[in-house]
Amino acid sequence: MDKITWLTNHTDHSDFILVGIFSQSKQPTLLCVIIFVVFLMALCGNSILILLIHYDVHLHTPMYFFISHLSLMDMMYIFVAVPKMLVDQVMGVNKISAPECAMQMFLYLTLGGSECFLLATMAYDRYVAICHPLHYPVLLNHMVCHLLASGCWFLGLVDGFTLTPITMTFPFCRSQKIHHFFCEVPAIMKLSCSDTSLYERLMYFCCVLMLLIPVAVISSSYYFILLTIHRMNSAEGWKKAFTTCSSHMMVVILYYGAAVYTCMLPSSYHTPEKDMVVSVLYTILTPVLNPLIYSLRNKDVTRAIKKMFNISFKKL
Template identity: 50%
Template sequence: MEEENETLTTDFILSGLFPDMKYVSILIYIIILIYFAAVIGNFILLFLIWMDLSLHTPMYFLLSQLSLIDVALISSTVPKMMVNFFSRRRDITRVACGTQIFFFFTLGGAECILLTLMAYDRYVAVCNPLRYAVIINHVVCLQMVIVSWTGGILASTAHTFYTMNLPICGSREIHHFFCEMPAIMKISCKDTSTYEMVVFVMGIAFIIIPFGFIMASYTFIFLTVLHMKSPQGRNKALATCFSHLTVVSFYLGPCVYMYMTPGSFHTPDQEQAVSVFCTVLTPMLNPLIYNLRNKDVVGAFQKVLRKHLISKWNI
């Protein structure tokens, strides 16, 4: 009878963001503001990179891809949460649920790979500056982006296929504000311990190994920076590296907690808090980190602003 109900009822129920929280509506409105700030901030960064010829470099091309991923990542979860909150409905179709999982893992996997390749770009720029234009050219940049998206799609396809084929014999309520794999695994009537090991192994491939490559790249970078005689060159290299390392720690740190530890160690509220940080706060913080600490981006913004004001004044 339970199996028959499972085949007839295919929709899921989302419990929403911190359902037991007393003033959750305030948090929802804050997240909405963060969402618009993230979208606007990333699109401003994309616009500046597109408009200013001085930013048409491999580093900023990769940074533009990071902004695209951030916009897509936050847009894959927040709009649905907003619709459910204001409509007072909590249901989500099986297709929509699978779509959220697919895009979440595609974008997350692509970002992990891209952050690793951005660290390699900085390594070449600082440690082999004379060969930088040869090693990191436009073709290589395009290949980096293709590898990032392809890796994310392949991992996401496997996760989505497994998760959406899990049997749900009891309650179909997902204790989360969007469809996420660990939350669905918890309501499945199938033993998922074996797949948790698969998730752990994939976490090593997409989190631990990239983090190791990033740390190795920055170890060589810092050793090179220490031997630089020019204070300006040293400060510029450190500023760029600090921005990237901050983004890496914000993104990979919570991922280690979520996907490299057993699901039984997490409470629903802890999982939601980590998800809010990864999928909502980080996409908003990334453009701020790169804009505020990057003189090239700030200079490009000032040039575009002056050009707009001068043309408006002449009219």
């Protein structure tokens, strides 16, 4: 469908209405304050982690390079919908135009796909570090790290550029109310009055493929990591390997748990309320938890934070 047809479909009803999570709450003002605080914590936590990794030479390693990209994705993730959601609640407005909706959808698909592959890349990084420590500087040198990170962003962009235009070309005539707090593809598709079954099957196949490939990489990496750890006679080696992998595994469980629900479970398991709760998990809570997981459970990061505070106090 061309651009003229797309515009024609949206001429009479150019705006969507985001029902949002505040309409489901008995205390919307309190919920608004909580989300605002969480939003600030996510921005501050991820910003500090990125700055620490950039300025502390001890953190200039492949693992922290990928963590910095994860923090950047998380910052962008929470920035896509939360500020608009909070402003709309304060101003009493809950409309979003079709172009804004398409941009929001594109960013979420891009960032979600990129993070999906980045977590697999981080698992591969841990595999090389633990199973092939002598070859680590060669297998994950500066150029390889940048290529892997660029590949993750590129695959996310492919996801965004593929699904967003197709989704937004369907005619929406059933209702303008999106039972969600942002323009997520499944929520938008429910508004279409045309037959979307073929597209939904293709989208389901693409989502499953995008999940299975990274999950296969992560599972294989940790399988060989566990074998290597099992062969270690050193208790210190066990502890170090567990410490470096546990943080990543916690993030993987948080992210992929929500992704499996959203992409792989049949529609009969989905309700607007459940979908919004799961979306809150991976769009609002995960971005604030990731920097905490990687800072509180990581001696290198905590040492860098103490060093930063010491330098700040000396200047004062």
